[in-house]
Amino acid sequence: MEKKMELSYPQRMLAAAAQLPIWVWVAFAGYAGVMFFSLHDYIGWQSANVVLGLLALPLVTRITGKNGLNYRYGILAMGAAVLSCYVPANTLLYFSIVFALLFVTEAGIGRINLLPLILAVLMSPLVQYAADVFSFPIRLHLTQMVGQGMELMGMEVTVRGNMILYQNNEFAVDPACMGLNMLVTSLITGVMMMAVNQQRYKKIISARWIIPVMICMVALNIFSNSVRMVCLVLFNILPDHPAHGWIGIACLFLYVMLPAMWLSGWLIKRFGTDLSKMPPVQVSARLTGWGMLAVQALLLVSVSVAATLIKKEKAALHNDQSPVPAVAGFQSTRIDASIVKLQDSSTLVYIKQIPGFYSGDHHPMICWRGSGFSFRQIEQQQVAGTTLYTALLTDGKQQLHTAWWYDNGSSRTVNQFVWRWDAFKGHLPYSLINITASSESELKQAVTKVLNQQPFNSILKGM
Template identity: 40%
Template sequence: MRVTSAILCKPMETCKRSIPAILITGVYLGIVLYALPGYIAWNSAGFLLGLLAIPLAMAGNPLRRGSLRFYYAALAVCVLAWIVPAKTLLFVAIALALCFVADGAFGRINGLPVLALMLMSPIFTYITNIFTFPIRMELTAIAGKALLYTGAAVTVEGNSILLNGNSFSVDAACMGLSMMVSSLLCGIMLLGYSQRKAGLYLSWQKTALLLAFIFAANVAGNLFRIILLVRFNIPPEHFMHEWTGILCLLMYVMLPLIWLCPRLVQRFGRPRVTGAAKEQLHPFMLAQAHICLAACVLMVAYKISRSPELSLTAAQPVVSGYQVTPMAHHVMKLENAQALIYIKSIPGFYYTDHHPTTCWQGSGYTFKQVRKSRVAGREIFTGRLEKGEEQLCTAWWYDNGNVQTISQFAWRWRALSERSRFAVVNVTAGDDKTLEAEVNRLLEEGAVKKCITL
C-alpha cells in the first residue's frame, strides 16, 4: 500500500503544480493578446518552430524548484520597459515571466528554451533583414568575383549581379538569410534532443560557438546559392529558384548540424549538476511573486498600448516647393510633380525604423541595384524600384537635421548619446537625374529638421 501511495503521489504533485502554471500562463497570453496583437507573427516559421523547440530543448531540475532568478530578471526588464516603452522589451518581460512559471513547474530549467523564446520575437527577423544588409552587399561582391574566375561575364551593381541581360538580387528574401532565425531554432532543437538522449549538457560558451557556426553556415550557404542561381541562369520566376535555396540550406546548414550536434555533446558535454535539494518557497509566497510580476507586466503593457501617435491634425511644416501631408506613425509625406518623399521620424534609438526595403516591398515593389552613392557630399543608399513595367529611382538615409548617415549603429549611438531625434528620409523619383536634384534640394533647404515629429 505504501508503494502504491508513493507512486500515486508523484502524478498528484505534478498535477498540483501544473494547474496553477497553466492558469498563470493564460494570464500572460491574455496580456500578449491585449498589448501585442500585431507584434507577434503567429503563423511565421520562426514562431511555430519556437513552439516546437521549447519542449524539445527544456530540461528541469526538480530538486531546485521555486528559483527567483527569472522573477528578478523580469522585474528589471519591466522597469526598463517603463522607462523605454518598446514592445520588444514587453515581449522579453513576458518571456522571462513564463520562464519563472516553468522554473516553478519543472524545476530550475536550462538556458536553451529561454534562447528559443527570445528568437521567437519579431525583433530577430528585423535584425536579420536590416542589420545583415552590409553582409548581403559583401556577398554580392564575393559571388561576382567567384563567377568571374569561372569565366562568366558578370557585372556587379550594388546588391545585383547581371549576366546575359538577367539580374539577380541579393535581398532579405534570399533563402539563406531570411531563414536565419529558423536555422538557429532548428539548431536548438537538435542540440536539445542530443543532450537529452545522451544525458549530457553543453556549457553556454560551447552553445554560443554552435550558434555562431549556424550563422556562418547560413551566410556560406547563401553565397553558394547566389553562385548557383547566376551560373545556371535560374530566374526568380523559375520553380528551381526557391528549391535551390532550400537545397543549399539543407546541404550547408542542416546536414552539418545533424552530424555535429550529437558529436559535440558526446565530446564536450558534461552531466548536469543537480546539487542537493533546495528548500522551496512557501506556496503563498510564490503566489504573491506571480501576482506582483503579472501586475507589473500588465502596467507596462497598458502604458505601451496607450503610447501616443502623431495627430493628423497637428500643425504641418511649410517646405518650399512641396505639398506636406502629416501621416500616422510619425511620418511626413512631401510631394511635388517630380518626387515623392517620406520623412519617417524614429521616436528613439531603441525603435525599429520604417526601412524603405520593407515598406516598398509591402507595396509590391522589388529592389534592384542597391548601392552606396555620394550625393551633395553625403553618403546615401540608392536603388531602383520595379513593379511590373514600372521603374522608379529611390534613395534613403538617416537624418536628424544636422547629421546624415547610412549606418544603423551610427544613428542609434548618436540618438542615445546626444538625445538626438533621427528620421529615415526616403526620396523617390522617375529617373536618376531628378532624384539627385531632389536629394540636393532637400539637404540644402533643411527640410528634414522641420519635418521630424513625434
C-alpha cells in the same frame, strides 16, 4: 514481482504538469492574455519562424531540478517591465513576458534549461528586424565576394550593388537569396538539433557551447548562400524557375543542416554531461511560499500595467494632429506624431522620426515590402556630397526609384551603428528620410532639393 515500467521524459513532464498548483495555470493564462491583446500585431504569429519555434518548444524544454525560490528570471522580467514604462517599446514588453513565463515555470515546475530562452529570442521580431535592416552591408560585401569568385573562375560578370549581371540576366542578393529568412529558421532548427542529440546521447551540453554553435551556423549559412548564388548564376536559373527554390533547399541541407547536426552531436558526445541517471521531475503540491505568490502577483500586475501604458502611448502617436512646417512646392501631411509625408507631382518624401537609439526605424525595405514592392539594385551612392542608399522598387505593374538615409539636421549617415551611437550619447534625435520618384534622374533632383532646403532641417529639428 512485476517490473515497474520506466516513464519517458515527455510522460514524466505530463505527469508533473498534472500536479501543478492552480496559481501556475492562472499565471500562464494571464501572461498569454497580455501577449495576445497587446502584442498580436507585433508578433508574426503566422510566420514560419514563430510556428516552427512553438512546435520546437516542447522538444527543447528540459526541467533539471525541483521547483522552488529561484528569482533570476523574475528579476529580469520586473526590470524589463519597469523599463518599458519609460521606454515604450514592444520588444521590452515581449521579453518581460518571456522572462515572466520562465519565472513561473521555475517556481511552479522546476529549474529550466537555456534552450527555451534562446528559442524565444530567435522567434522575436527583433531578430527578424535585425536580419532585414542590419544585413545591407553584408549583402553588398557578399555580392562583391561572389562576383570576384566568379571572375576568378573566368566568368564575365558585372557587380552593381546587390546585383550580379551575367549574360544579360540580373541576380539579386536580396534577403531571400542570402537566406536571411532561412538563417533564422536554420538557427531554430539548430536549437532543435541540439535538443534531439541531447535526448539521443542522454547528455546535456554546457551553456558555454551554445553560442559558438550558433556562430558556426551563421557562418555555414553565409557559405551555403554563396554557393547557392554561384549555382544560380552559373546555370542561369532565374527566380521564376522551379529549380531556384530547390537549389536553395539543397544548399541549406548540404552545407548547413548536415554539418550542424554532426557538430552538435560531436560536441554533446565529447563534452556533454551524463543525464542517464537524471531523477524524475518532482513538483511540490504545495505553494512555494506566500512570498513567492505575492511576487508572482506583483509581476503579473506590473507587466499588465506596462502593456497598458505602451498601448496608450502608441494610440497617442496615431492621434497627433499638430501642424507641419510648410515646404515650398510640397503638400505636407502628418501621418502621426513621428511621420510626416511631403508630396509633389513627381516625388514622395517620408520623414520618420526615430524616438531613440533603441527603436525601430520604419526601414523602407520593411514598409515598402508591406505595400507589395520588392527591392532590387540596392547600392550606396554619393548624391550632392551625401552618402545614401538607393534601390529600385517593383511590384509587377510599376517601377519606382527610392533613396534613404538617417538625418538629425546636423549629421547624416547610412550606418545603423553610427546614428544609434550618436542618439545614445544624447545628440539630436535622428529621422529616416525616404525619397521616392518615378525615374532615377527625378530621384537625384529630389534628393538634392531636400538636402539643400532649410525647411526640411526645420522639420527634422521640430519633430
